[in-house]
Amino acid sequence: MRFRSICFFIGTLVIAALLSPLTCTATADDSHALPDPYGIEVFRHVDFVGDSMSYRIEFSMRIRLVPVLPNWLNDTISSLRLGYLVSVMVFKHANFSGPSAIYDCSHLSIGWMNDTISSFIIFPRALDYPPGGHLREDFVYGDEECQFFPVPELLTDTVALYPTIADNVNDESHDLILYGDQTNVDVYEHANFGGNAAHFPGPANITHASLEDYQLRERVSSVRVTWNGPWPYGQVVLTPMVAVHFAYDLRGMWKGEFGSLTYQFTQDGNQFSWYVETNRERGTGTINGTIVSVAWAGDWGSGSDTGTLIPDRSGRIVRIEWDNGNTFTRL
Numbered sequence: 538m539r540f541r542s543i544c545f546f547i548g549t550l551v552i553a554a555l556l557s558p559l560t561c562t563a564t565a566d567d568s569h570a571l572p573d574p575y576g577i578e579v580f581r582h583v584d585f586v587g588d589s590m591s592y593r594i595e596f597s598m599r600i601r602l603v604p605v606l607p608n609w610l611n612d613t614i615s616s617l618r619l620g621y622l623v624s625v626m627v628f629k630h631a632n633f634s635g636p637s638a639i640y641d642c643s644h645l646s647i648g649w650m651n652d653t654i655s656s657f658i659i660f661p662r663a664l665d666y667p668p669g670g671h672l673r674e675d676f677v678y679g680d681e682e683c684q685f686f687p688v689p690e691l692l693t694d695t696v697a698l699y700p701t702i703a704d705n706v707n708d709e710s711h712d713l714i715l716y717g718d719q720t721n722v723d724v725y726e727h728a729n730f731g732g733n734a735a736h737f738p739g740p741a742n743i744t745h746a747s748l749e750d751y752q753l754r755e756r757v758s759s760v761r762v763t764w765n766g767p768w769p770y771g772q773v774v775l776t777p778m779v780a781v782h783f784a785y786d787l788r789g790m791w792k793g794e795f796g797s798l799t800y801q802f803t804q805d806g807n808q809f810s811w812y813v814e815t816n817r818e819r820g821t822g823t824i825n826g827t828i829v830s831v832a833w834a835g836d837w838g839s840g841s842d843t844g845t846l847i848p849d850r851s852g853r854i855v856r857i858e859w860d861n862g863n864t865f866t867r868l
Contacts, residue, residue, distance in 0.1 A: 569643040572806050574620040581613045583646040589786050599768050600667050601659035602690045604632045614654045618643045627657040634684040634703040661770040668717025672710040682709040688764040699760040700729045710757045715744040723761040730759050785854045790868040
């Protein structure tokens with residue numbers, strides 16, 4: 538098992554949580570592993586229960602950056618499933634700031650980070666950390682005054698610019714840690730890359746620097762991160778397994794427009810089923826991107842149809858518009 542706290546607030550409850558064993562699954566054939574090897578799914582409750590949302594490293598990406606979560610998911614995550622090729626670094630605050638931890642495998646319960654996650658980074662499991670720079674308040678553990686600055690998300694980009702940094706980190710940092718052997722970080726005294734600056738790792742190959750040595754202790758206000766060289770961890774491979782199993786999440790209760798029936802959806806990969814208690818109807822179907830097909834039978838007869846999945850602004854599916862004119866709305 539690998540579960541690592543990177544920058545956290547010290548307290549009796551936190552220490553107890555970190556010392557508690559956490560069930561971990563980490564291989565392709567584990568029952569809890571996400572079928573999409575490059576993806577993660579986060580849930581609002583423990584044991585992979587409740588509303589959820591899926592994210593993945595796409596073909597064009599080094600890593601997947603999620604700097605802000607939708608309001609309904611922010612500070613509510615309690616469990617997560619990971620594909621066997623990725624890890625995730627989670628943060629208490631938006632834009633990769635505040636206390637953080639790394640999960641290398643699926644967790645039925647995420648321990649002390651429960652209901653606190655506001656941003657995260659998905660990265661190849663071959664790495665110990667996502668590549669980038671980490672500004673912290675001190676050498677041991679900062680509490681809230683930490684922020685991670687990742688390398689560019691897209692393979693086509695080499696430079697990530699951070700002209701401003703989090704308010705609780707601005708002019709607060711004592712040290713900088715670099716992750717990734719091709720990562721270069723420049724820190725600047727003022728916003729928008731102004732004032733005195735320092736470059737790391739530099740000729741001395743410094744990957745853990747005390748900013749006091751560069752007259753920048755509690756004086757950093759902007760950051761530039763560069764990835765130099767090819768990405769050695771490969772690109773996402775669009776395998777048949779991904780095409781078959783990676784699907785939008787339809788699990789939960791839905792209300793149909795025809796007859797005001799309530800449908801209880803369950804799902805396994807891209808296969809779903811529903812049950813309607815009123816007429817003992819059972820349906821089974823397949824998700825293919827934003828298109829679904831289904832067949833059903835019950836006390837009121839049988840049939841089949843095709844529909845279109847409609848997401849909200851966060852990407853969560855909230856409506857299914859069927860070709861027969863019926864509409865399902867998520868409850």
